[in-house]
Amino acid sequence: MSLPEPLDLGAGRALMVLTGAGVSAESGLSTFRGGGGLWEDHPVEQVASPEGFARDPALVWRFYSERRRGAAGARPNAGHIALARIEERLGDRFLLATQNVDGLHAAAGSRRLLEMHGSLFRTRCSGCDRPPFADCAAYDGPPLCDLCGGLLRPDIVWFGESLDPACLDLIERFMIRSAAAGGFVFLAAGTSGSVWPAAGCVEAAGSLGARTVLVNAEPPVNLHSFDEFHQGASGSILPALLGTG
Numbered sequence: 001m002s003l004p005e006p007l008d009l010g011a012g013r014a015l016m017v018l019t020g021a022g023v024s025a026e027s028g029l030s031t032f033r034g035g036g037g038l039w040e041d042h043p044v045e046q047v048a049s050p051e052g053f054a055r056d057p058a059l060v061w062r063f064y065s066e067r068r069r070g071a072a073g074a075r076p077n078a079g080h081i082a083l084a085r086i087e088e089r090l091g092d093r094f095l096l097a098t099q100n101v102d103g104l105h106a107a108a109g110s111r112r113l114l115e116m117h118g119s120l121f122r123t124r125c126s127g128c129d130r131p132p133f134a135d136c137a138a139y140d141g142p143p144l145c146d147l148c149g150g151l152l153r154p155d156i157v158w159f160g161e162s163l164d165p166a167c168l169d170l171i172e173r174f175m176i177r178s179a180a181a182g183g184f185v186f187l188a189a190g191t192s193g194s195v196w197p198a199a200g201c202v203e204a205a206g207s208l209g210a211r212t213v214l215v216n217a218e219p220p221v222n223l224h225s226f227d228e229f230h231q232g233a234s235g236s237i238l239p240a241l242l243g244t245g
């Protein structure tokens with residue numbers, strides 16, 4: 001496989017990155033769709049929706065406890081590390097939005113990081129407004145809130161739930177500001193482009209004049225929205241594309 005030339009990030013150009021489950025595949029974590037995807041053992045509606053949690057909270061907690069154990073034992077791969085290194089060079093000209101909840105970007109050192117779909121390692125209460133809290137525990141049955149007695153749940157954005165509007169706002173403002181300054185590159189990696197609103201970011205970036213670049217193992221459903229596609233493993237391609245390898 002021939003590796004790409006580094007992206008042109010000179011002349012004050014910024015970099016907006018969107019990642020998905022594929023960037024953690026080389027760390028040994030399953031992706032969601034396709035062969036070996038998580039949905040095969042656990043249908044999505046049973047484990048990643050408010051309705052599924054209301055129907056069987058113990059099943060949902062068993063599923064997330066298993067995910068916590070898997071992610072806690074995983075290490076960042078070369079793709080995560082390349083993104084952390086390019087952030088060191090670009091500083092405030094860099095933003096990383098991830099759909100992943102596994103914590104591996106933070107573990108690699110990424111700081112200008114938005115976890116759009118929440119975190120596996122936080123829990124919140126479904127019954128009261130106490131703030132989400134750090135929690136790495138595995139549960140067999142659903143834990144209860146010390147404050148109100150309500151059911152605790154993973155701090156994850158499930159289907160049909162809204163993402164934090166502040167997070168979407170930060171992405172939009174970063175892209176508008178970058179477009180008005182030196183312009184920007186939008187880079188997506190390891191995502192099927194099938195889940196919204198993340199899937200819409202590339203169109204928004206393109207309409208602001210960004211060069212849109214994709215790194216993915218397979219062509220995704222929104223391939224037509226990208227100017228450039230590098231097919232293959234993000235752990236090999238990102239270090240080359242970002243010039244950090």
Ligand code: BJW
Binds near residue numbers: 215
């Ligand atoms: C590699 C690789 C390697 C593998 N290297 N690549 C507009 C239109 C239609 C529907 C909607 C819409 N707006 C909202 C919706 C509804 C819904 C939605 O998008 N549905 C679609 C499925 C149709 N969205 C929502 O409900 C969102 N909420 C919302 O918008 O609220 C307002 C609203 C609600 C309802 C209607 C309208 C508005 C919330 C979405 C929350 C998503 N949550 C999940 C589960 C979290 C739980 C958990 O983690 O356990 O997040 S779904 C799941 O998919 C997870 C992921 O973050 C997300 C994205 O998956 P991702 O990352 O793309 O992974 P994969 O597996 O799909 O793809 C991996 C890719 O990597 C593949 O392409 C491989 O080829 C590649 N790959 N190895 C490079 N080594």
Ligand code: ZN
Binds near residue numbers: 125130147
């Ligand atoms: Zn509570």
